[in-house]
Amino acid sequence: MSRRRQFAEPGEPLSPTAFYILLSLRSQERHGYDILKKVRDASAGKINLGPGTLYTTLKRLLEAGVVVEVGDRPTADQGDPRRRYYRLSDRGHRDLAAEVRRMERALVLARAAQLEPSA
Amino acid sequence: MYRLLVRLYPREFRVRYGPDIEQVFQDMIQDHEIPTLLTWLSVSRDLPHSLIQEHLVNLRGRRIVMRGIHAPEPGSAIAGLVVGLGIMLFWLAGRGFHLGRLVEGTPWTADVLLLLPCALFVIAGFIGTRRTRNFIGGVWAGVIAAVVSLLIIPGDSLVFHRSVGSLFAGVIIVMTSGALALLFSGMGALLAGKTTRRSAL
Numbered sequence: 001m002s003r004r005r006q007f008a009e010p011g012e013p014l015s016p017t018a019f020y021i022l023l024s025l026r027s028q029e030r031h032g033y034d035i036l037k038k039v040r041d042a043s044a045g046k047i048n049l050g051p052g053t054l055y056t057t058l059k060r061l062l063e064a065g066v067v068v069e070v071g072d073r074p075t076a077d078q079g080d081p082r083r084r085y086y087r088l089s090d091r092g093h094r095d096l097a098a099e100v101r102r103m104e105r106a107l108v109l110a111r112a113a114q115l116e117p118s119a
Numbered sequence: 120m121y122r123l124l125v126r127l128y129p130r131e132f133r134v135r136y137g138p139d140i141e142q143v144f145q146d147m148i149q150d151h152e153i154p155t156l157l158t159w160l161s162v163s164r165d166l167p168h169s170l171i172q173e174h175l176v177n178l179r180g181r182r183i184v185m186r187g188i189h190a191p192e193p194g195s196a197i198a199g200l201v202v203g204l205g206i207m208l209f210w211l212a213g214r215g216f217h218l219g220r221l222v223e224g225t226p227w228t229a230d231v232l233l234l235l236p237c238a239l240f241v242i243a244g245f246i247g248t249r250r251t252r253n254f255i256g257g258v259w260a261g262v263i264a265a266v267v268s269l270l271i272i273p274g275d276s277l278v279f280h281r282s283v284g285s286l287f288a289g290v291i292i293v294m295t296s297g298a299l300a301l302l303f304s305g306m307g308a309l310l311a312g313k314t315t316r317r318s319a320l
Contacts, residue, residue, distance in 0.1 A: 032139050033142070033146035049165070050164065051144050052140060052168070052173075053168060053169045055136040055143075056132075056176075059135075082138065083142065
């Protein structure tokens with residue numbers, strides 16, 4: 001399965017990196033380093049993206065139309081004007097919701113099979 | 120230093136995202152919550168992985184796919200066979216017409232005889248990749264050409280009554296032939312990727 005196809009067919013699993021990047025952009029527009037920090041925090045330090053992996057993944061997400069670049073910088077930020085900001089597209093919101101539903105179904109199946117993690 | 124490393128990404132990716140990657144790295148360095156050593160450790164893990172990934176994506180973009188090692192496709196086999204036979208015939212003709220002796224005593228003696236086989240390996244890699252649309256297809260063509268061209272050894276023995284000399288010399292010849300085949304057919308395969316992309320544009 002190619003990476004492009006992964007985003008082309010809703011319901012197919014996202015990679016953990018792509019999932020956390022989409023999750024970080026769910027509520028607001030962010031620039032690269034902000035995404036990186038948000039991913040690290042949301043994954044409790046499990047996913048420590050480097051700049052290279054962040055932008056190779058962002059490139060795929062942009063090409064798939066899941067993420068879009070924001071033309072105007074949010075006014076609250078007074079940082080470097082060269083920073084590029086990204087946000088989820090409508091399709092990105094749909095794909096993220098589909099991924100969460102897929103995870104929920106997997107969890108239901110795991111619980112039914114009594115595969116709950118030990119405390 | 121990191122700026123230099125970023126230059127290793129494919130050109131298109133570097134032009135589009137290079138400044139952003141450098142900016143994020145700068146942010147990481149300036150973030151006092153993360154020790155600098157940890158930042159470099161993170162980058163040293165991240166850089167090789169993302170470099171390879173982006174170069175592979177770039178090769179796919181050139182419509183040349185790295186599908187993994189598998190049995191050679193007919194396109195590779197035919198290209199390898201033709202080029203291998205060409206190398207063998209060239210070598211034996213060189214012996215027959217004393218090509219080595221013509222340039223003996225000049226610095227070109229060995230180079231002249233080696234240049235054409237190397238060029239033919241490049242051609243094998245090029246044709247193999249173009250016919251199979253697969254980088255590995257080009258390398259396969261080179262390997263097959265190398266194996267076929269090893270017919271030089273029995274050919275030398277049968278036609279010119281020359282033997283390799285020893286088992287060790289034979290092993291060296293086989294290994295050199297294999298290394299030249301991999302190197303030059305790989306170059307041919309990469310060249311095929313570049314020209315395919317240009318023609319696609």
